[in-house]
Amino acid sequence: MSDKEPLFSSKNLKLLTNPLNVENPITVQVLGICSALAITVKLEPAVVMAISVMVVLAVSNVVISALRKLIPPRIRIIVQLTVIATMVILVDQILKAFAYDVSKQLSVFVGLIITNCIIMGRLEAFAMSNSPWTAFLDGIGNSVGYGVILIIVGFFRELLGSGEIFGYPIFEKIGIYNIGYENNGFMILPPMALIIIGIIIWVQRSRNKELIEES
Amino acid sequence: MKSLRKFVDKIKPHFSKGGKFAMLHSTFEAFESFLFVPNEVTTKGSHIRDALDMKRTMIIVVAAAVPALLFGMWNTGYQHNLSIGMEATIWENFVFGFLKVLPIIVVSYVVGLGIEFAVAQIRGHEVNEGFLVSGFLIPLVVPVDVPLWMVATATAFAVIIGKEVFGGTGMNILNPALTARAFLFFAYPAWMSGDTVWIQGLKNGEGIIDGFSGATPLANAAAGLFDNLPSTWEMFLGNIPGSVGETSVIAILIGAVILVATGIGSWKIMFSMVAGGLAMGLIFNAFAVNPYMEIPAWQHLIMGGFAFGAVFMATDPVTAAQTEYGKWIYGFLTGLLAVLIRVINPAYPEGVMLAILLMNVFAPLIDHYVIEANIKKRRRRVRVES
Numbered sequence: 001m002s003d004k005e006p007l008f009s010s011k012n013l014k015l016l017t018n019p020l021n022v023e024n025p026i027t028v029q030v031l032g033i034c035s036a037l038a039i040t041v042k043l044e045p046a047v048v049m050a051i052s053v054m055v056v057l058a059v060s061n062v063v064i065s066a067l068r069k070l071i072p073p074r075i076r077i078i079v080q081l082t083v084i085a086t087m088v089i090l091v092d093q094i095l096k097a098f099a100y101d102v103s104k105q106l107s108v109f110v111g112l113i114i115t116n117c118i119i120m121g122r123l124e125a126f127a128m129s130n131s132p133w134t135a136f137l138d139g140i141g142n143s144v145g146y147g148v149i150l151i152i153v154g155f156f157r158e159l160l161g162s163g164e165i166f167g168y169p170i171f172e173k174i175g176i177y178n179i180g181y182e183n184n185g186f187m188i189l190p191p192m193a194l195i196i197i198g199i200i201i202w203v204q205r206s207r208n209k210e211l212i213e214e215s
Numbered sequence: 216m217k218s219l220r221k222f223v224d225k226i227k228p229h230f231s232k233g234g235k236f237a238m239l240h241s242t243f244e245a246f247e248s249f250l251f252v253p254n255e256v257t258t259k260g261s262h263i264r265d266a267l268d269m270k271r272t273m274i275i276v277v278a279a280a281v282p283a284l285l286f287g288m289w290n291t292g293y294q295h296n297l298s299i300g301m302e303a304t305i306w307e308n309f310v311f312g313f314l315k316v317l318p319i320i321v322v323s324y325v326v327g328l329g330i331e332f333a334v335a336q337i338r339g340h341e342v343n344e345g346f347l348v349s350g351f352l353i354p355l356v357v358p359v360d361v362p363l364w365m366v367a368t369a370t371a372f373a374v375i376i377g378k379e380v381f382g383g384t385g386m387n388i389l390n391p392a393l394t395a396r397a398f399l400f401f402a403y404p405a406w407m408s409g410d411t412v413w414i415q416g417l418k419n420g421e422g423i424i425d426g427f428s429g430a431t432p433l434a435n436a437a438a439g440l441f442d443n444l445p446s447t448w449e450m451f452l453g454n455i456p457g458s459v460g461e462t463s464v465i466a467i468l469i470g471a472v473i474l475v476a477t478g479i480g481s482w483k484i485m486f487s488m489v490a491g492g493l494a495m496g497l498i499f500n501a502f503a504v505n506p507y508m509e510i511p512a513w514q515h516l517i518m519g520g521f522a523f524g525a526v527f528m529a530t531d532p533v534t535a536a537q538t539e540y541g542k543w544i545y546g547f548l549t550g551l552l553a554v555l556i557r558v559i560n561p562a563y564p565e566g567v568m569l570a571i572l573l574m575n576v577f578a579p580l581i582d583h584y585v586i587e588a589n590i591k592k593r594r595r596r597v598r599v600e601s
Binding site for chain 2: 181
């Protein structure tokens with residue numbers, strides 16, 4: 001075991017940092033858009049969603065990676081789904097028990113984490129062929145990449161749409177309404193989430209030219 | 216004129232490559248071609264040369280919209296004085312409206328052209344003339360009382376998200392002026408719908424005389440208040456509440472004549488859109504399960520922005536269908552949808568805006584199938600002969 005690589009080798013660190021930028025699940029792979037539209041009206045549900053996805057993805061990645069040599073290839077999808085569904089139910093119950101209000105706001109979208117393509121994608125593409133530790137890092141990296149976009153979108157939508165940050169009425173406190181400012185109702189509608197994601201993609205690709213697809 | 220030419224030639228080297236202000240190259244070029252017809256011609260391939268370049272096209276559309284604007288200015292003053300119960304001459308009404316509408320025009324042009332110039336500078340291409348028309352149409356489709364910063368935000372949104380991300384003038388999918396209006400409509404509904412926004416002063420709670428209602432014909436119809444509808448003549452003439460330039464069918468018809476006579480606006484689109492609106496109106500008349508469906512089909516054509524949309528918005532050469540058959544389909548469906556949305560969905564009294572934007576999205580698809588059908592037809596002909 002002398003050639004055992006250190007836990008945080010540069011290759012492993014890449015698993016954590018790449019999904020934040022050049023392999024971002026939302027802006028580059030364009031996965032998980034659906035939930036990014038649905039739960040980013042306010043910051044709080046966006047953050048809770050990001051954490052939930054992180055837990056589900058990291059744990060299922062580890063479980064599937066540990067079982068990868070035992071799972072018969074022909075039924076691997078259903079095994080993966082079972083693991084994900086178990087994790088999602090756990091997360092859902094915990095949210096209901098300890099954060100009931102947020103759970104209410106997220107409503108069906110916690111259950112829909114099961115169908116989040118990012119999770120299936122990572123299990124299928126990474127966990128099935130890598131060791132548990134690297135799969136864990138990959139899960140954390142991807143869910144952080146996903147969460148960062150959710151939080152950016154949620155920040156702008158809540159700030160410009162409701163004039164608040166985490167429910168704190170920041171625009172009212174600085175008195176911007178007194179000079180005629182009004183909240184932008186368009187920000188609360190789903191299309192604006194798409195437009196904000198589009199702008200993030202635009203900014204990212206103009207800073208990082210290699211991401212631009214050939215047309 | 217000659218001295219101006221000399222001056223432009225003198226400062227030209229500064230703006231060319233390597234000059235002091237090479238950075239501002241496209242800005243300079245825009246102003247130069249604004250002042251003088253450029254003497255460069257394309258060198259490659261065969262082109263049809265026409266005196267009617269993009270600048271002339273744009274300026275004719277602007278000229279065609281001028282009657283609607285002038286009438287809108289007068290109507291702004293007229294409605295305001297009517298609401299507070301003041302007598303005023305035509306001239307006083309006009310000056311009042313002029314002073315209210317002018318800031319909207321200025322804001323729309325400054326913001327829009329500012330962005331256009333900046334983008335041209337960054338991308339290093341010429342400044343396009345496309346915004347000349349959009350900037351003129353935006354003030355015509357908003358209520359007169361809309362705050363100027365909202366106009367600025369909407370214009371910026373329309374130019375950046377509606378146009379520049381697709382590659383600038385000629386590449387946009389959606390009509391920029393309508394994109395700006397749709398943005399305002401969804402972002403600040405309190406300023407874009409209701410009974411108080413259409414007349415200057417009402418929204419700020421200025422005193423009005425008893426019994427005065429600022430509701431537009433469409434709002435009245437959507438609310439089921441058919442007795443409050445203005446007379447046909449009033450709706451045709453346009454001395455009713457509404458967006459600045461959309462109320463007067465007469466003024467819009469003058470614009471339509473200019474556009475059709477010069478061949479810039481497609482009469483096919485205008486005609487088929489009217490036909491589509493009439494068709495949907497007649498279908499509703501045939502069923503007539505609620506009072507809104509019972510109003511005569513032709514009345515839809517003079518209510519709200521139907522005429523304005525048909526003449527100035529749907530005919531936008533960039534976002535409309537390009538093929539001749541496609542224009543018929545595009546126009547007909549636009550008119551059909553406009554009346555459908557109006558009558559069926561009370562949340563969106565102005566269906567014309569949404570109908571045109573929706574059909575803008577479908578225009579390339581319509582063109583695709585028209586071209587495919589044509590190819591198929593010709594192929595069959597070849598096969599028969601051979």
